[in-house]
Structures are given as C-alpha cells and as structure tokens.
C-alpha cells in the first residue's frame with residue numbers, strides 16, 4: 001500500500017520558518033484537502049514532503065523511503081505531482097504535453113509504448129481534451145491549459161497524487177469535473193492530497209481536511225470533525241455559516 005508519511009517536518013528560508021513541525025499521512029483510498037490562507041505554507045509543505053525542497057528537520061517518507069533520496073523517476077512512479085506553477089519550456093501539442101506524464105516509465109513524446117499510449121488517451125478523455133489534442137498549448141485558454149496539466153498528472157497512473165490548486169483556473173463545471181475525476185481515482189485505489197481554496201468544494205469531496213495557518217497544521221480530521229464556523233474564523237478570518245458539509249461565507253471579521 002503506497003503512502004506518504006511526514007513527521008515533525010519543518011522548512012526554513014533563512015531564519016524564517018515556513019513550515020513548523022508538521023505531521024500527517026496520506027494513504028491510498030484517501031482524498032485529503034489541504035487548506036489555509038495565502039502564505040500559510042501549503043506549497044512549502046508539499047514540496048518538502050516530496051523531497052523537492054530540503055527540509056530543516058523531520059522526516060518525509062514515500063512508501064517508507066526518504067523522499068529526498070529518491071531519483072526523479074523513482075519519485076514519479078510513486079506519486080504524480082501537479083505543481084501550482086506549471087511552466088512549459090516551449091509550446092507543444094496537447095497530446096505531447098500529456099505524454100510527459102509517462103516520464104516515470106521512460107516514455108518521451110514520439111516514443112510511447114502501447115501502455116503509455118493507452119494511459120495518455122485515457123487521461124485526455126477524462127479531462128475533456130479530445131477536441132484539443134492537436135492544438136499547441138500556447139493557443140489554449142488558462143482553464144484549458146489547466147486541464148492539460150491535470151491530464152498529464154493522471155497519465156502517470158501513480159498510486160498517489162499531490163495536486164497544488166488543480167482547479168484554480170477552471171470554470172464551475174470543470175472544477176466539479178476535475179474533482180469527480182480525482183474522487184474516481186481515489187475510489188479506484190489512489191490516494192490524493194489536494195490544495196484547495198474553495199472550502200465548499202473541499203467539504204464536498206474530501207475524506208479528510210488538513211488545516212494550516214502560519215506554517216502550522218492546526219487541525220486534521222474528517223469534514224464532520226473539523227469544518228466549523230470557529231475554524232473558518234480562526235484560519236481565514238471570515239464569518240461563515242456551516243451546516244453539515246455546506247458552507248456559506250458571509251464576510252470578513
């Protein structure tokens with residue numbers, strides 16, 4: 001069973017602590033929403049958990065192995081990472097960019113095995129990109145491009161997915177569509193850790209919500225356990241009405 005476990009993980013930039021003594025785990029079968037205001041440390045936490053930035057203290061284990069010790073190909077076979085910043089070195093076709101998700105299996109655009117092609121075509125269909133496959137990425141809208149990056153992550157077929165704001169640029173239909181795809185992936189045995197700013201969307205889809213503020217994880221539990229009006233006031237400084245998993249933000253405090 002694939003998992004990501006972090007223990008007492010801290011990240012620093014100079015003398016500033018970006019993440020303080022964080023503990024949590026992600027296992028297959030879970031859809032964990034990571035929440036918190038801008039600058040709370042969510043991206044720093046994800047990147048250090050994956051071994052992409054050096055941690056100051058603590059452990060981050062991917063299937064029991066220190067994530068900093070994994071090669072990029074070993075890491076990519078364990079976890080698909082959809083970063084917040086998604087630079088593309090040069091414009092390419094949608095199909096070729098999605099095919100980059102097969103890197104972990106030694107694939108490159110124009111050199112795909114049968115299994116690679118099947119995974120790429122499935123990810124293209126899942127993310128509603130069939131009509132765009134031959135378009136160059138520099139001709140796409142922001143939301144279309146965001147879906148291409150989602151498809152690239154799904155093409156990897158990794159047992160875990162870490163996605164930093166995967167729905168940020170998407171219209172409501174495609175936000176739900178991408179979250180449905182993530183849930184389907186989790187129902188099929190994957191484990192997903194997803195940064196979301198839409199609390200209602202997180203409450204609807206997450207099996208667990210991890211709440212961050214000022215570099216600290218201040219709560220970790222099911223939506224029923226952790227989604228409260230007091231929590232939203234504490235974490236975001238907003239007045240909200242919470243009823244079960246439904247959330248209405250009324251204004252700032």
Ligand SMILES: Nc1ncnc2c1ncn2[C@@H]1O[C@H](COP(=O)(O)OP(=O)(O)OP(=O)(O)O)[C@@H](O)[C@H]1O
Nearest residue numbers: 013016018036037038039040041042043044045084
């Ligand atoms: N290399 C760095 N040097 C100095 N400060 C940094 C560095 N990297 C991140 N920070 C700061 O650390 C804080 C946390 O950043 P991070 O990107 O982890 O936040 P976040 O919760 O993902 O925010 P957002 O929701 O805006 O994406 C921010 O104040 C950011 O400016």
